Amino acid sequence: MKKTLAILLAAILMLGCMSFASAEAKTYKVGVSIYQYTDNFMTLYRNEIEAYFKSLETDDVKYEITMADGKNDMAEQTNQVRNFITQGMDVIILNLVQTSSADAVIDEIVDAGIPLVLINREPLAYDADGNTIDEAYEGILNNDKVCYVGADARQSGTFQGQMVVDLENHGDINGDGKVSYIMIEGDPENIDAQYRTEFSVKALTDAGIEVECLDDQVGNWDQTKGQELCANALSKYGEKIEVVFCNNDAMALGAATAITAADRKVGEDIYLLGVDALEEAVQLVKDGEMTGTVLNDHIGQSHKAVDVAVMLLNGEAIENYYWVDYVMVNKAYVDAQ
Numbered sequence: 001m002k003k004t005l006a007i008l009l010a011a012i013l014m015l016g017c018m019s020f021a022s023a024e025a026k027t028y029k030v031g032v033s034i035y036q037y038t039d040n041f042m043t044l045y046r047n048e049i050e051a052y053f054k055s056l057e058t059d060d061v062k063y064e065i066t067m068a069d070g071k072n073d074m075a076e077q078t079n080q081v082r083n084f085i086t087q088g089m090d091v092i093i094l095n096l097v098q099t100s101s102a103d104a105v106i107d108e109i110v111d112a113g114i115p116l117v118l119i120n121r122e123p124l125a126y127d128a129d130g131n132t133i134d135e136a137y138e139g140i141l142n143n144d145k146v147c148y149v150g151a152d153a154r155q156s157g158t159f160q161g162q163m164v165v166d167l168e169n170h171g172d173i174n175g176d177g178k179v180s181y182i183m184i185e186g187d188p189e190n191i192d193a194q195y196r197t198e199f200s201v202k203a204l205t206d207a208g209i210e211v212e213c214l215d216d217q218v219g220n221w222d223q224t225k226g227q228e229l230c231a232n233a234l235s236k237y238g239e240k241i242e243v244v245f246c247n248n249d250a251m252a253l254g255a256a257t258a259i260t261a262a263d264r265k266v267g268e269d270i271y272l273l274g275v276d277a278l279e280e281a282v283q284l285v286k287d288g289e290m291t292g293t294v295l296n297d298h299i300g301q302s303h304k305a306v307d308v309a310v311m312l313l314n315g316e317a318i319e320n321y322y323w324v325d326y327v328m329v330n331k332a333y334v335d336a337q
């Protein structure tokens with residue numbers, strides 16, 4: 001009797017321990033710093049990072065996410081990264097304020113032994129003289145726990161230009177044999193801005209179309225700035241402007257307002273292109289108030305970034321670069337959706 005009781009007691013104890021063990025979930029600490037919260041596109045992106053992490057939680061695995069606003073200030077963001085290190089984050093997801101600071105930041109994180117997923121702002125490779133080159137970034141390639149998740153900005157620029165090439169008049173509204181355009185650029189240090197500016201125009205010249213750049217200004221990805229720059233250009237160059245290329249949709253939304261205010265009509269006497277496929281921009285494409293945009297897949301990119309972060313947390317091997325495709329969004333595409 002005594003023996004049976006002892007066995008029973010031991011069994012109860014064991015069961016108790018087991019259920020205690022399974023009730024205790026493993027919580028991973030994730031530090032995320034975004035270059036600037038007020039950025040329209042990065043707001044969608046960061047919200048999806050949080051939502052997707054939550055969707056991956058189970059009874060056994062939880063993710064405690066600390067999000068920080070880099071406020072477009074590299075010193076501020078460096079402090080945030082240092083805090084992440086002190087707080088013992090298990091993984092860091094970083095949207096750099098300045099890609100030129102990538103080396104310094106990557107070094108600090110790698111030295112602390114924390115895996116790192118860089119997103120959205122691709123660090124630029126450079127040669128011995130410090131000039132940027134079209135190659136993978138050594139600070140990423142040389143680290144098996146560091147990677148970049150993004151989209152190839154050349155593709156988005158090419159799609160913008162292609163949508164103009166595809167128009168019946170190829171963008172030459174006044175029939176003078178050339179396409180006269182203005183360019184509204186994002187942050188010029190950013191490879192997205194550089195490549196979109198270059199490749200949108202290249203798509204036209206590659207198709208044998210002559211181009212004339214009337215104006216090229218920096219709008220820093222910002223809607224208000226985009227409106228202001230487009231309004232100025234419209235009052236300066238008037239009818240001469242046939243195409244307005246904006247490096248992103250936020251600036252294109254601003255440009256759309258300026259175009260309407262100047263009594264111009266997209267699709268009739270001017271064309272307007274953006275990138276990101278923000279909901280408002282897709283609506284304008286549908287309504288014929290924007291010629292086209294390019295889907296910058298924040299869902300695909302954020303999910304890939306999170307998936308890779310989870311692989312790193314699990315100690316799995318990763319690749320150094322992950323690419324997500326852009327998609328051309330013209331009226332035909334929107335109408336077919």
Ligand code: GAL
Nearest residue numbers: 039041042192221248276296
């Ligand atoms: C681009 C995006 C812009 C802006 C920028 C920030 O990929 O198209 O709207 O968010 O990233 O780096």
